[in-house]
Amino acid sequence: MVVLGIESTAHTASVGVVGDGAEILGLSSDMYHPPSGGIHPREAANHHVDLLPGLVEAALEQSGVNPRSLEAVAFAQGPGLGPCLRAGATVARVLALSWDRPLVAVNHCVAHVEIARVLSGLDDAILLYASGGNTQVISYGAGRYRVLGETLDVGIGNFLDKLWIALGGTFPGGPAIEAAARDRTNLLPLPYSVHGMDVAFSGILTAALELARRGADRADIAYSVETTAYAMLTEVTERALAHLGRQDVVLGGGVACNERLRAMVRTMVEARGGRSFAPPKRLCVDNGAMIAWTGLLGVRAGMRVDVERSAVRPRQRTDLVDVPWRDPSGR
Numbered sequence: 001m002v003v004l005g006i007e008s009t010a011h012t013a014s015v016g017v018v019g020d021g022a023e024i025l026g027l028s029s030d031m032y033h034p035p036s037g038g039i040h041p042r043e044a045a046n047h048h049v050d051l052l053p054g055l056v057e058a059a060l061e062q063s064g065v066n067p068r069s070l071e072a073v074a075f076a077q078g079p080g081l082g083p084c085l086r087a088g089a090t091v092a093r094v095l096a097l098s099w100d101r102p103l104v105a106v107n108h109c110v111a112h113v114e115i116a117r118v119l120s121g122l123d124d125a126i127l128l129y130a131s132g133g134n135t136q137v138i139s140y141g142a143g144r145y146r147v148l149g150e151t152l153d154v155g156i157g158n159f160l161d162k163l164w165i166a167l168g169g170t171f172p173g174g175p176a177i178e179a180a181a182r183d184r185t186n187l188l189p190l191p192y193s194v195h196g197m198d199v200a201f202s203g204i205l206t207a208a209l210e211l212a213r214r215g216a217d218r219a220d221i222a223y224s225v226e227t228t229a230y231a232m233l234t235e236v237t238e239r240a241l242a243h244l245g246r247q248d249v250v251l252g253g254g255v256a257c258n259e260r261l262r263a264m265v266r267t268m269v270e271a272r273g274g275r276s277f278a279p280p281k282r283l284c285v286d287n288g289a290m291i292a293w294t295g296l297l298g299v300r301a302g303m304r305v306d307v308e309r310s311a312v313r314p315r316q317r318t319d320l321v322d323v324p325w326r327d328p329s330g331r
Helices: 041-063 082-099 108-120 156-166 173-181 202-213 218-244 259-271 288-300
Strands: 002-007 012-019 023-031 072-078 103-107 126-130 135-141 144-150 249-252
Touching: 002 041, 002 082, 002 108, 002 288, 012 041, 012 288, 023 041, 023 288, 041 082, 072 082, 072 108, 072 288, 082 103, 103 108, 103 288, 108 126, 108 135, 108 144, 108 249, 108 288, 126 218, 135 218, 144 218, 156 173, 156 202, 156 218, 173 218, 173 259, 202 218, 218 259, 249 259
Parallel strands: 002 072, 072 103, 126 249
Antiparallel strands: 002 012, 012 023, 126 135, 135 144
């Protein structure tokens, strides 16, 4: 069974072709880089419209798969930026109709979970999902992925982008902050905003910009932000492990590319006798392979969506999506 998947939730347009066992047969991506500031949804959508046809051709060429041999075409239905989601969904509908293939709607967050789960082999792990627009601690239970804790304001990735742009940098902020923070040790005081199982980043942003206004070194600010924010994420993840009696953690989302976050979570998990896993970085960031793989799981479970009912859902939550390919009686 082979499925083609289209990712277009935010800045990245990506097409993946995936077979059984999450074998990635083809993957082609292109990221929108705004000339200044953060992501402009309409401009990003125009980028996706221009690039997606070529990305489809490239992914199929890599895979060597004839479109007529595909089992289905999957697309990211939500959550995400409305114009960007619509760009990908439109391409997916056209392909499904022209190739006479079923159309499968995929939740972007669940796709991050599923690609990390299959690659890790850890079925009973807690997932720390850290990306631009989403920050959640997730566990499976009774037919759905349950959100145990999440950000109360902005996603960790968007927070890093806003901070770095305000400090004079360019989008995306996460990789630049990681590079600036590397080898630094001067920890500046910042708010530690953990509220039970939830976290908040807006107060850290305000405090970090105030440090900059007072002349603090930008690299020291980057180090202090990483250390504080990732300690918060590690704490709520550990609390989820303790609450559910679990041992293992899987990371997902673009911010899970960060080596400091990976190391902090790994240290915490290993101290508890567990295992941690982060996918290869090209599969942590938004990508069409995770959409294709989750679409394949959906096809196996009988999921289909009519073109007329395939509207995008920019605010679709992780915990409101059924996952019929998993045992509902399991954890």
